[in-house]
Amino acid sequence: MEMGTKLNGRYKITGTVGGGGMAHVYLAHDLILDRDVAVKVLRYDFRDDQDTIRRFKREALAATELVHPNIVSVYDIGEENNNQYIVMEYVKGMDLKKYIHANFPIPYQKVTDIMNQVLSAVNAAHHNRIIHRDLKPQNILIDESGVVKITDFGIAVALSQTSITQTNSLLGSVHYLSPEQARGGMATNQSDVYSLGIILYELLTGHVPFDGESAVSIALKHFQETVPSVKKYDQRIPQALENVVLKATAKEVADRYTSVYEMQNDLTSALSADRRDEPKYTPSSMMETTKVLEPIPVAGIISKGEAKTKGNQQSDSKQLKNNTKSDEVQMKKNKRRKVLLWILLALSLLSVGVFFIIANSAPKDVNVPNITDMTENEATKVLSEKKLLLGKITKEANNEIEEGHIIRSKPEMGLSVKENTPIDIVLSSGEKTVEFLDYTGKSYEEVRVELSEQNFTVKREDQSNDTVDSGLIISQDINENEEVNPKDTTVTFTVSTGQAGFEMRDLIGYSEKSVRDYVNDNGLNGTIIKEYSNEVAEGQVLSQNPAKGTVLYGGADISVVISQGPEAILAKTVSKKIAVSYEESEETNSSGNSDESKESQLIPNSITIYIEDQEHNLGTVYQQFEISEDTEIELDFVLQEGEKGRYKIVRDGETIEEDEVTP
Known part of the structure; x- marks a missing residue:
């Protein structure tokens, strides 16, 4: 588009800002509101694609609903000469990519400040059900005051759904692409979380985690390789800060932050001394779950032993009968007595043995140990030492027991149970949470009092609004129905100050x-x-x-x-009578003969009068005449109140009178 072109007769193109996969961005001047704006114009090769044009308009309209200090404002949308355009706030500064190159290494506190502004903006977009889908440093601007603003909200939808591929744009975006997007899956809020994690990685290390010769090779790395440790490049980075990167860029969605708000909360305390000794984050999907096998009960021992005993008894009886046939009657009786005694003794010994076998194989009674406030792994070890099993695990909110620690067991501590008995436990899910309500449209002061009584920390940001009355809440940074812990939650409300001034x-x-x-x-x-x-x-x-x-x-x-200019002052005519005297002089005439008589004649005086008033200038002749005797004349002067007139009388070239005249 040529410089000087006017869109809609209002936006005069004055320069170029940059371009992307589907649009060019120009610097323009709003001739009505007298301000600089950025105008995004759809690329020429998209102008005949009706689907792209429709999405371009739809997403532009959606972006106008995003009112946030860290989101580039959209002022206007329109079309002229088949040019689809969006008029946006002009941010004088640079994009985050250039900022990193110019300022790396960046102090950790500055990194968290930049990310907090970005996260706040994305969280507001997600609250309005808008997924950016193309978060990258090139779409994040920083003005000269350090204020971060995100642009291109929603425009990425149109680009992702069109069949046209812009190679340069794809190469710029693929470095921040989530694994599910790289596989061709649908983007979600957590896809934006992954991109934010890559941006945080670049802020800390100065480069992206994955690079390659083609977009495909980079995309493959996103869902095949683990993001390298940021501490590999800078050992001073706190582990808690690296954990934010690791959790945000987890390959499995289940291991990532569930929301941008959760990531922001974690990042806010990452530099805190309380988290100095925090262990390295490990995704749960990378850990194998330990399975406890149920012991196989011993069965049939007693019955087999009894069967064997009976068999021995029968065998011994038969043997005894065979021996007695060849002995004498007395000997038979004596031997029979001895055999019977031995049989009785053997049976007694066998009965005692069977008793001990049964006694030793039966489960013993044990007391349930105290496993309160232990972790699941610690409790499993203690129960195993008592030959008890870990049973059913349930979770319950608790304000006193740390999250992940045991609140109580069932059966309770101290009760006597048999070995191998499963012990059910109740784990703490952390402090009790509540579902956050939607307070938009309500009085801020009333809501502040209500939430303060519930131990929420409440903050206020004022914003003018033409449709929401002063003092009412326009928006909130916590989603409706989100589970939060009041004591650890800070909510910021955007409150209307009424009509924009x-x-x-x-x-x-x-x-x-x-x-x-x-x-x-x-x-x-x-x-x-x-x-x-x-x-x-x-x-x-x-x-x-x-x-x-x-x-x-x-x-x-x-x-x-x-x-109205100077006020006109009425002029009046002032008359002055002046006496002009005649000065005599003679002239002699001759006939030419020596004898001819001579005669004398009077010569008239030439009088010239000059005046100065509203209508005349002293350098211009006012009157001129001749006199042959004393003459009285009357001069008329046109003068305003307080103004003086002047006159001058010249007789035969000699000034004979000069004076001033007042009204």
Whole structure:
């Protein structure tokens, strides 16, 4: 687009800012509001793609709903000469990619400050059900004051759904692509979380974690390789800060932060001394779950032993009968007695043995140990030493027991149970949480009192709004129905200050038409007064009320005084009578003969009069005549009040009188 082109007769193109996969961005000047803006114009090769145009408009409209200090504002959308365009806030500064190159290494506190602003913006977008899908440093701007602003919200949807591939844009985005997007899956809020983790990685190390010769090779690394440790490049990075990177960039969605808000909360305390000894984060999907096998009960021992005993008894009886047949009767009796005694003794010994076998194989009674406030692994070890099993595990909120530690067991501590009895445990899920409500449209002061009583920390950010009354909540940074712990939760409400105000412009020197245009453009009630002025030219503003810089709102009254120029002073005619004397002189005439008589004749005086008044200049002749005798003349002077006139009388080239005349 050529420089000087005007879109809609309002946005004059003055320069170029950059470009992306589907649009060019130009610097323009808003001729109505007198401000610089950025204009994003759809690329030429997309102009005939109706699906892309439709998505471009839809996503642009969605972006206008995102009102957040860290999101680039969208002012206007339109079309002219088949050019689809979006008018946005112009951020004077640089993108985050250039900022990293120019300022690396970046202090950890500055890193967390930048990320907190980015996370706050993305969280607001997710709250409005908008997924960015293309988060990368090139889409994050930092102005000269250090304020971070994200751009291109929603535009990535159109690019991802079109069949046209822009190689340069893809190469720029694939470094921050989530594994599920790289596989061709649908993007979710947690896809943005992954991209944010890669951006945090780049802020800490100065480069992206994965690189390659093609977009495909880089995409493969995203779902095949683990993100390298940031401590490999800088050992001073706190483990808690690295853990934020590891959890945000986990390959499995289940291991990542469930929301941007959760990631922001974790990042906020990453530099805290309380987390100095935090262990390295390990995704749960990488850990094998230990399975406890149930012991196989011993069965059939007693019955087998009894069967064996009976078999031995029968065998011994038969043997005894065979032996007695060859002995004498007495010997038979004696031997029979001895055999019977031995049989009785054997049976007794066998019975004692069977008793001990049964006694030793039966489960013993044990007391349930105290496993309160232990972790699951610690409790499993203690129960195993008592030959008890870990049973059913349930979770319950608790304000006293640390999350992941045991609140109580069932059966309770000290009760007697048999060995191998399963002991059920209740784990603490942390402090009790509540579902956060939707407070938009409600009075901030009432909500603040209510939440403060519940131990929430409540903060306020003011923002003007033409549709929401002053003092009512426009938005909140915690989603409705989100489970939160009041004691550890800070909620920030955006509160309406009513209609947007603006500063009164300096109108001194404006023309009447310019004043009327300013009044109409800003919805003001204007009163114009006209007065004479010797200092300000006719038709220009002499004074204004209210003064320059006063904050005004639509419908406010203003008045201006416009100069009529100097006030005309009525002139009057002043007459003055002056006596002009005649000076005699003679002239001699001759006939030419020596004898001819001579005769004398009077010569007239030439009189010239000059005057100075409203209509005449002293350097210009006012009257001229001749006199041959003393003559009285009357001069008329046109003079204003307080003004003096002058006159001069010249006789035959000699000034004979000069004086002033007053009204």
